[in-house]
Amino acid sequence: MENILKTQAVAKPEVINMLKQKGISPTQQRVEIAQILFSKPQHLSADQVMGIVNNGEQRVSKATVYNTLGLFANKGLVREVIVDPTKIFYDSNIQSHHHFYNVDSGELTDIHAHTVQLNSYPELPEGTEADGVDIVVRLRNKKD
Amino acid sequence: MENILKTQAVAKPEVINMLKQKGISPTQQRVEIAQILFSKPQHLSADQVMGIVNNGEQRVSKATVYNTLGLFANKGLVREVIVDPTKIFYDSNIQSHHHFYNVDSGELTDIHAHTVQLNSYPELPEGTEADGVDIVVRLRNKKD
DNA sequence: ACAGCAGTTTAGACAAAGTCTATATTAATG
DNA sequence: CATTAATATAGACTTTGTCTAAACTGCTGT
Incomplete structure (x- = not known):
């Protein structure tokens, strides 16, 4: 702990x-x-x-x-x-937003909702309803 | 197992x-x-x-x-x-695509890449490079 | 052929996140 | 304030995944 x-x-x-x-x-x-x-x-x-x-x-x-x-x-x-x-x-922030996840460090940071936008949306399977959309951009540290 | x-x-x-x-x-x-x-x-x-x-x-x-x-x-x-x-x-399919995840059933299905499109892209944090973008639409079963 | 060697595989111990259960404690209600 | 319902607790347990040390596999060069 x-x-x-x-x-x-x-x-x-x-x-x-x-x-x-x-x-x-x-x-x-x-x-x-x-x-x-x-x-x-x-x-x-x-x-x-x-x-x-x-x-x-x-x-x-x-x-x-x-x-x-x-x-x-x-x-x-x-x-x-x-x-x-x-x-x-x-996440204590429930406003619509997305995340960067740094795979190397485990660090999780926010992406403001308006900097990423979906311009089309898939048809949902029969009998289901959307519960939320999560967008995660996975990052690695550059090693140059 | x-x-x-x-x-x-x-x-x-x-x-x-x-x-x-x-x-x-x-x-x-x-x-x-x-x-x-x-x-x-x-x-x-x-x-x-x-x-x-x-x-x-x-x-x-x-x-x-x-x-x-x-x-x-x-x-x-x-x-x-x-x-x-x-x-x-x-996932045995490594072509670019995304996923529906049914929270109730645990079922995971594909969303074809072209049915969802990002029309803007956030600036990456200093010293990092993108490793992939995952989009997950979480679903629940309708109960009507 | 075969000794030596690097790369793999294995069983089983171990670790970490999270759940469950039975009991104890606390809060709400009349 | 007594009763009851809701919460909190310790600790056992489950599940996914990792680690370790030993055994196995299949090459290499002679």
Whole structure:
């Protein structure tokens, strides 16, 4: 589990409101995790969240971290980003945008929605509806 | 490990040539796996390949299946598709194209390259070069 | 033919992310 | 405030994938 310093948090009442608006009861653990996630637009793995929330003392269990991140993603509070075959990243920015993924460093950065545009759209298979479009530009470090 | 029937294979000499052209020495195990992969355009997980190649008797070890698929991907013989957080799919079609991923069924299907087009392109971060663009349209089953 | 050698393959131990289960704790409700 | 429903927890477990050390394969040059 990574050990990362907790930076400035978001105001508690603000976060509590966000949760309530999505129909999530704001328990202590959920609020703590939400404060970390929404301190800024960022991409965190479950393990990283675990490390930040439990920096020093143990306050939230592994199961709760996983449950909570899954719940948040389900309710549309955060977005899952699947680019690394070994783990899920949770993106605190749910505005439409895409990602660069540096295969060498594991770094994940944003591509603003308007710099990439689809000008045509495939027909969806029978009986299905689109749930989202993910565009990932994979990067390598130049070695010149 | 899944147990799937092996369908019609590709001719051995043909596959051996493909491997040689990419600088891969065509060992028995590699040829067997390549014959399965290239029998048609498809998306298979390591576990599925394992199931097909070893249908009935055990002929290729787990380590070799993983090594071989990794090697093939590295040499550009197959393409890794990362859409399912629990496993990698290997796509035997390396032509430029994209994917539908049905979140409910786990089904992965192709989107022809020409039905989706990027009409602008983001600036790449300093010191990096693009390694590929993956577009994934996530689907859910309609429940009406 | 065959000793030596590099490249492969193998079984099984191991690692890491994530899930599950049964129990304990907390929060909500009347 | 007692009861009940919802959450949180520790730790066992599962799955995908990696690693390691030993065995095997098939060349090479003599």
